[in-house]
Amino acid sequence: MEDFGIIIACYDQDYHYAKGCCGSIRYFLGDVPICLIIDGEFSAPELEKVYGVKVINHLNVKNRILRERSFGWGLTKMVAFWESPWKNFLFLDADTIVWGDILKYANFKDFDVIVDRPLYKDSFAEFSQFFFKPQEIEKHFPKFDWQKHFGEYFCTGTFFAKRDIFNLDEYIYMLDFVKENPNIFWLGEQGFLNLMIFRDADVGKLRLGQSSFQVIVPKFTTNELKNRFSVAKNGLLVQGDDACVIHWAGPKPTLYNSQVYSEPMNFCRRKCMQEVQGITGLPAEALLKLEDINRNLSIYQKKLVRKLRKAMKLSVKTGVNY
Template identity: 55%
Template structure:
């Protein structure tokens, strides 16, 4: 595929999972070009050296408005629409990994974007919870027929896209709107990106395809996920033509968690350490546990800062 690469968006607290994500890409997809879209400042030298990843961060983003207004939770991966190193790209959240040849869905001949196809319908309550306040959309964007696309809205942790399909001015308008009306769009970029996508579809500006790109871990019983994604000590055991991105969009796949099936992510985190730092056995386990502990500390600090800010 020409002028194409995969971008993994991450920050300091989820870089541990980005390592596993990138290792899974190398395992299943070979030498496809890779980039890290980084919110923050932390060393990624080992990944640059081992996997040849490009780095997109605040230091090299060319658009001033993106440097100043589009880093942080719920906005960072939007930068890819204008700053992707490639015309066509796949965007992945850090807490994902690929399983199988997901590139078979990258049909840029017919579509500008290829997004996930939800496996269920949304009630008004679900639309309001996960995407946007319905009354707010009807009030501020009366020309948008949100009902028409209600069963197409999706979790934006995984998608294929083409650079510059949205204008930067359109995005700035969305940023301005969300600052004035923070209650309308939900879950970071998930609400307003779905709005941007399907408003553009309605207006005939872009073509969007939908495929079964993503498995949302919280939507399935843990035993069912174990059966669908079996692991052995030597690695994954792909079944038939299964190709998807596993997305831990709820509880995270840390090493010792019992809340979710984390074996696939744990395997690829170990693989990353082996391939980049030569660590195996006990030293590798200690390194992974230290990463998990540091993540816990970072997440706790973040929650504490938000609580303090809310009290001011």
């Protein structure tokens, strides 16, 4: 495919998943170019050397606004719309893998952006939690008919897009709006990116395509996932021409959590470790489990720090000593 690559956004706590995502790309799609947009200043030298991965981070983003305002949870992926190394790209969250020939959905001839068409329909309460408060959208964006697209709004963990389909000023306006109205949109960029895409499509600013190609893991039972995404010792067993992006949006896949069906991601993480670091067998299992443990410890540590800060603020207000 001409002038095309795959972009993955990550930070230090999901970088180990991003490596699994890269492993899945190499397994199913061969040498398709890959770029990591990293929130942080750590590097990925082994992925760069073995997989030829490009890296975008705070140090080499060209646009000052993006460098200063578009890194962090839910914003890092937005950099891709202006600084993608390729005219056409597939975006993936770090906690995803590709399954089968996902590029069959990449119709850039007819569309500027191609998003997932959900096979499930959220309740009104779920929609208000996952995307935005409808009454506030009606107030602040009265020309946008949000109800017209109810049932079409998508999880932004994956999408196909062309570079520069949005005006940067439009994005800056949205960043300012979100800062001034922090309780309208939820889950990082998900709500306002959906708004930008569907609003611009409605007025003819971009050509929108929709296909069902994202599997949100928490929406399915473990048995359903096992039956569709079978993993053998030496390979991933794709049924027919099945192709999708598997997204662990919710509880994350680990080698030791039996509550989440994680074998497809585990296989891809092992594959990446073997190809990039040359490590297999028990040493690989130990290192992979250590990555999972370190992530969980980091999350618990941050939660503890937040609780302590909250307690200290309460102590100052009430005069109670802790």
